[in-house]
Amino acid sequence: MREEFISNQIAVYKNSKTLIEFQDKLKVASIPSYAHIHADGEPDGDGRKKHSLIGILMKDYSKGTGDKAVTVTANISPEETKFILSRLSIGLQEFTYQQDKIFGARDETGYSRVSKVRIIRATKDTKGNVRKLPWYVEVENGKGIPQKNANGGTYMQANSFVSTGKVFANLSDLDLFRLLSRVSSYIDAWEAAIAPALIKQAKNTIAARQAGQQRAA
Numbered sequence: 001m002r003e004e005f006i007s008n009q010i011a012v013y014k015n016s017k018t019l020i021e022f023q024d025k026l027k028v029a030s031i032p033s034y035a036h037i038h039a040d041g042e043p044d045g046d047g048r049k050k051h052s053l054i055g056i057l058m059k060d061y062s063k064g065t066g067d068k069a070v071t072v073t074a075n076i077s078p079e080e081t082k083f084i085l086s087r088l089s090i091g092l093q094e095f096t097y098q099q100d101k102i103f104g105a106r107d108e109t110g111y112s113r114v115s116k117v118r119i120i121r122a123t124k125d126t127k128g129n130v131r132k133l134p135w136y137v138e139v140e141n142g143k144g145i146p147q148k149n150a151n152g153g154t155y156m157q158a159n160s161f162v163s164t165g166k167v168f169a170n171l172s173d174l175d176l177f178r179l180l181s182r183v184s185s186y187i188d189a190w191e192a193a194i195a196p197a198l199i200k201q202a203k204n205t206i207a208a209r210q211a212g213q214q215r216a217a
Contacts, residue, residue: 010054011182017062018169020137022183023055025075028194034202037195038078054081054183056117058139058167072139072165074099074115078187084119085180088173095121102146102156111143112154114161118168133170140166 008024027039027050038052053075061069076099087095097119104113118138125131142163144156171179 008055010186011179013169013171013175013179015169017060018167019057019059019061020169020171020179021055021057022081022179023057024186024190025053025055026078026187026190027052028198031198031202031205034198037191037198051075052078054078054187056139058137058169060167070165070167072115072141072167074101074117074139074141076117081180081183081187085177085184088121088177088180092121093123095119100156102144102154106146107143110145111160111162112146114142114144114156116140116142131170133172133175135171135173135176136168137171137176138166138168 010022010024012022013020029036029039029052030042030044033040033042039050041049041051044050054077056074056076057071058073059069059071063069080097080099084095084097097117099117100114101116102112102114106112116139118136118140120136121134122131122136123134140163142161142165144162145160146154147157149155
């Protein structure tokens with residue numbers, strides 16, 4: 001019997017030209033960092049840093065589907081998701097969230113992957129006209145030259161960004177609220193499902209270590 005495909009899609013918005021999908025990329029913290037609940041950069045079994053994230057996938061199929069469609073992806077944290085929802089919920093008239101990330105190994109030309117996210121609420125357009133759909137959501141993918149700063153972090157060299165695709169959509173307050181409220185509810189449900197076993201395992205591990213130390217003393 002053929003197994004049914006299981007999707008990690010949490011919420012989706014689509015119209016005749018554009019699709020926005022929020023995806024489950026949440027990861028549980030390791031036992032040494034159990035109180036975080038969400039993985040926050042600790043190494044996994046392969047030595048790679050793992051992060052608990054909400055994925056954003058956008059498609060522009062105004063020129064067609066399949067190979068003709070433009071597809072872009074990015075990630076934001078659970079906390080960023082809830083922060084944006086909170087700004088929507090209190091009725092801010094103007095709001096801007098932006099994120100630029102450069103990550104991954106350099107390719108043969110010295111470039112690494114880049115993702116950019118823009119989530120903006122503006123009541124008027126550049127000509128001063130009232131916007132019927134006040135929210136603007138944009139994801140752009142590309143590549144840039146990574147540089148290290150004094151703290152060991154990575155940033156993109158100025159003027160090195162090369163875009164490989166950009167998709168945007170205009171949404172109403174209700175459109176965005178429907179998306180983000182579902183994502184927020186899923187994060188809460190995920191935490192409620194994951195946390196008890198994680199905390200119990202960590203507490204048991206701590207207790208066992210303490211008992212071992214007492215016996216050795």
